[in-house]
Amino acid sequence: DGGITQSPKYLFRKEGQNVTLSCEQNLNHDAMYWYRQDPGQGLRLIYYSQIVNDFQKGDIAEGYSVSREKKESFPLTVTSAQKNPTAFYLCASHRTGLGQPQHFGDGTRLSIL
């Protein structure tokens, strides 16, 4: 079945540590997105990529980094510069075309140890 796989489902970060969240899709979608979700704040865009080897900052990119070396993969690194990383992280993708809806993975919950 086609879909978006996020791993791990739960992740714990120590102080000063970088952690990487995985997002893989087998939908052949060109565009991929990373969101952060906090209670009562909806979804906020961190980074997005519309084609391989290119990505743009979203509204809250500070303390995060991404890469897009393959069409299927869009990993997100939460760096030690992100002082409040505890949140639910969602990855999404969509195909090229007018008004194409985004499809979401099941998320990764990141917590601080």
Next chain:
Amino acid sequence: AQSVTQPDIHITVSEGASLELRCNYSYGATPYLFWYVQSPGQGLQLLLKYFSGDTLVQGIKGFEAEFKRSQSSFNLRKPSVHWSDAAEYFCAVGVGNQGGKLIFGQGTELSVKP
């Protein structure tokens, strides 16, 4: 500025009652509009979308939404709510040259009373 407002943070309805979740958007061009549903600890699932044509859009799970340009609204409705509909609901507007980038509302949490 582009934005989406969901005025109700939390709504409680009785099982079998009708439901309407409100969504207002601010966007200069013809909007691409979406409703998503999220169960706790899960990702978002698309309920329905609008970008042209009939202003009354049918979605999955018995949901529908009506686009009203004059009111900048895209309210979600269901005639009879089931206990399994309890979840969080997000309205979103697609922006950018193809409408693929989404701006989300804050979400409305729906509780269903037996």
